[in-house]
Amino acid sequence: MLSLVAPPAFGRAAPPAEGGAAGLVLRAVLAGGPLTRTAVGRAIGLSPAAVSRHTADLIALGLLRELPPQGPPRSGRPQLPLDIDTRGHLAMGVHIGVPWLTFALLDLRGRVVAHERLPRQGDASDVLRVVRAHLPGFVARRSAGRPLLGLGVVTGGWVDSERGTVVEHGPLGWQDVPVRDVLAGATRLPVHLDSHARALAQAELLFGxxxxxxxxxxxxxxxxxxxxxxxxxxxxxxxxxxxxxxxxxxxxxxxxxxxxxxxxxxxxxxxxxxxxxxxxxxxxxxxxxxxxxxxxxxxxxxxxxxxxxxxxxxxxxxxxxxxxxxxxxxxxxxxxxxxxxxxxxxxxxxxxxxxxxxxxxxxxxxxSFGVDVLAVAACAGVLDSAYRRPMELRTAPVAAWSGARVAAASTAH
The missing domain is CATH 3.30.420.40 (ATPase, nucleotide binding domain)
Structure with a gap:
């Protein structure tokens, strides 16, 4: 049986460190890109050497990429524009609603790559069992083998993000459900649990x-x-x-x-x-x-x-x-x-x-997100974390868990 009684919290976790200058660089390119390194430095007040160092790190992580030179050729070293690299990493998420479970994959610009939904049935234990069983196949079908940044889980009601717990969701009848602990073991990825109002506020700040x-x-x-x-x-x-x-x-x-x-x-x-x-x-x-x-x-x-x-x-x-x-x-x-x-x-x-x-x-x-709103909400916490703390990213190739673990996940109790 899944244990669905959350342990008490003794004190508050320390807030996570922000991403420092690397996060500033990444968010500047998201906001105004494509941008040259010079334009990035002007936007956030960093020296050319610091911008070059951080952009090299972000390119190596697969978060930024260089584009071909724009405009007519000039003498000297060309200024290569930087843009968000949307070809690789994906954010994975699940929105737990009253009628539906929405599974989603988003790229680094918050665009929906794939989504599926299933009817939401049963109590909290039933729902989390369905989520654990469905995620591996969903990723195997829809991700094209791209690496995952993490798993977002979003629902309504009172969601305690620090403890990873849905404290109370009246329409679902949930109380003190330790969602993060249950799902982290199934995916071996960071799990970002939040309310849909806060998740969408993050998405509106980033992309909307x-x-x-x-x-x-x-x-x-x-x-x-x-x-x-x-x-x-x-x-x-x-x-x-x-x-x-x-x-x-x-x-x-x-x-x-x-x-x-x-x-x-x-x-x-x-x-x-x-x-x-x-x-x-x-x-x-x-x-x-x-x-x-x-x-x-x-x-x-x-x-x-x-x-x-x-x-x-x-x-x-x-x-x-x-x-x-x-x-x-x-x-x-x-x-x-x-x-x-x-x-x-x-x-x-x-x-x-x-x-x-x-x-x-x-x-x-x-x-801002129309009929894709629940898919965007599901993944917003993962993307917000990536843009705030890019150097702390933990990525996992899809093959590390989506294939061999399908059978184990589908039979998990």
Whole structure:
């Protein structure tokens, strides 16, 4: 049997060291590349010798590559542009949702190389057993033998990243599940466990709407509703990684019962399950099925769009509260309707403009990753770690575990 009771934490782990100058070089090329070494030095204030030393290390690791000279030939040694090398390393991830498990591989620019999904069934032990069994075959089928940087595991609710534990996930019924310990033994790779709100905040800072920003708030609206706060370019976690728990904010006028015992909590009022039940009650669906409702909204069905507009109306006060409290450079709202029907963003902005300061409402944008959002979330922690601490990377060839260990993983208990 898998042990699914997490041990108590006695004190806090020391924060990981940042990547120093090598990380600065890598992030500069991500932000502005292709860049010459001279341009990298100007961007981050390093000497030519230091830039050359760090770029040599990053090229050797397969994180950067040199491109052919650009423009007409010049006398002297040519300046070769540097770019992120997306031909090699992959980040692997799993998003554990209420209806689905999403398996993903992303390249170093956060682009989805492959993804698959399976129905999520059973308790925590069942789910982690399925993840362990499916990962080797997924990687063998879809990675083309490229080396893996690590495994990201992302879900909603209260996720304690330091302990590697899902402390509480109400819709799944999970409590104190030591996800990192269970999956690290199956892959022999670093496992980065986080909440999907924080993971997507990291992804938005690296590759999306937060690109170039240091102060960002991310609001995730799904079956779980939570927020993530980025300040000085890093994501705030709070004590035991509980920062951003907004699911029980009161929604005026809502009578939706919440498992906490109250009525009108934000998460209960706007969750995907709640929306699907409303669509069924109104005769829009033969049974509560959020995926079918989302497809109708994407096809422009007016009744489906009205339900998503109502959902955003209920979400808007929470977004306004976050804007007023935190005053970020950008507030990103990840919500499924916005991904399939971009016109809904205008509805959200109108709702915010009714209450928030006009300039604040302009800071709100939809999530950057569309229908790939769960795949990106799954791998974001791995990529964030690579860009912050590139010299600490531990990579493992796919063949080291994906082939011979398939049978062992599929029979693991």
């Amino acid at each position: 709407a937060g690109h170039g920003a240091t102060e960002l708030v991310h609001l995730f609206v799904g079956n779980v509703v939570d927020a993530a706060i980025a300040t000085s370019g890093g994501v705030l976690r709070g004590r035991r990684s509980r920062a951003g728990d907004i699911g029980h904010l009161p929604v005026p006028g809502s009578t939706e019962p919440c498992p906490c015992g109250r009525t009108g909590c934000l998460q209960a009022s706007v969750s995907e399950r709640t929306l699907a039940r409303r669509a069924h009650r109104e005769g829009l669906l033969p049974a509560p099925d959020f995926d079918r409702l989302l497809a109708l909204a994407g096809a422009g069905e007016p009744a489906a769009l009205r339900l998503f507009e109502e959902r955003l109306r209920l979400v808007a006060p929470a977004a306004e509260l976050l804007l007023n409290m935190l005053n970020p450079e950008v507030l990103v709202v990840t919500e499924a309707g916005l991904a399939v029907a971009p016109g809904l963003a205008e509805h959200l902005h109108r709702r915010l403009a009714e209450h928030a300061r006009p300039e604040a409402a302009r800071l709100v944008t939809a999530g």
